[in-house]
Amino acid sequence: MTIYVCSKSSTFFNHVDNALSEGGVCQLSTMTLLPASEPGDVCIVHLSSFSDKEIHTFVRSDSFAPAVVALADDVPSLVNLLTASEGGAKAYFNSYMAPQHYAQVIRLLEAGGSWFPPALLREVFALAKAGDAQLRDSAVELEKLTVRERELAEFVAEGRSNKEIALACNISERTVKSHLTSIYEKLGVKDRKGLMALLSYRPASA
Template sequence: MLRLLLVDEQRMFVEALTQYLSTESDLWVADSSYPSETDLLERARIAWPDIAVVDIAVLGTRVHEVLRRLEEVCPDVRVVVLTSTVDSDLAVRAARAGAAAWLPKERGISELVEVLRLVGRGHAWYPPEVLGEVLCALRREAGPAGTDHDPLAVLSVREREVLAVMAEGKRGRQIAAELFISVQTVRKHTRGILTKLNVHTQLEAAMLASSGGEMPALAETAVRALPR
């Protein structure tokens, strides 16, 4: 069961969403708030959610700083950002900060539930209307393929090991068993890999690693085995 923290300025929205999610057997709202930044961090520390669902209005232009502090308080949490407007600049900032998903509220609660389950399985999700700009921005920062820049230089030794096993098509528990670490540690390293490499999915991480020449057989395996 996924533990959720809901953070939104609109009390009615949070209450309606909490009531809807109570009917889903695999989702549990551990806490909710109508917040200040301090309240968000404190509630995350106590609730220790798997996923924090946060309205972009709470984060504003300080999205990177707030999400960085949230990760310090609760390292394993994955963030789904809700938005009432289409703002590709804020979407890029959220992606840079490591947000796993960016979902317009107009998409509806049923689609939110699907996204929560995807994120809970380690995937990421951004809508088509902002995805292009997000990917372009992150690709520019990652640097062009075929240069002398090693895209894996930012990764720790353990993160490289996790990425190598991930590229074989193995998932959380399998990676944990092979590397003799906990599933939570795998999730933490996976998030670190995606954030440091400035990508959204495990497939992109594997492809970027392959383009740097560090893992020669990575790309073909990744295309066959990893989620898209």
């Protein structure tokens, strides 16, 4: 197994090299195709060495296939964790974590596993739970509307103006305003923005 370290930082490379002294570690200064990458190889990409544009392009490509990709970040964040996951990375961690942790993560990747920071994963789960609760609440609220009101609410969610809604429903703008006033009262929102925020959590079938 070869471990490729894609980084422009000699400090980071030396940290990884010292942590993984038992295996062959090779430094790459650009995110290009790996030389003779094989299944079982691991490529550690140092995010802090590259621009957001380079990283965005990288995570949507298979430049390092068939090597397993792990992303190292000087300041781990929820945004970068999600980027790593969406891009198919098998691990995301602090660039300068303890040497023994590097060895543990590499062994885990060799065994076909993955690793992400527990604290950030808990944050993801908390956000997902909150989103599910809001989705359920919005679904219950929408049940209060008539069929016509729900139709108008959907048009508002699409960003249509009162004039556009009136034309689509073959009613007057005054009638649209009247319906919207009723919708705001039933759903407990103050205005159009509040309605759009509530509907952003609605189920796809609503």
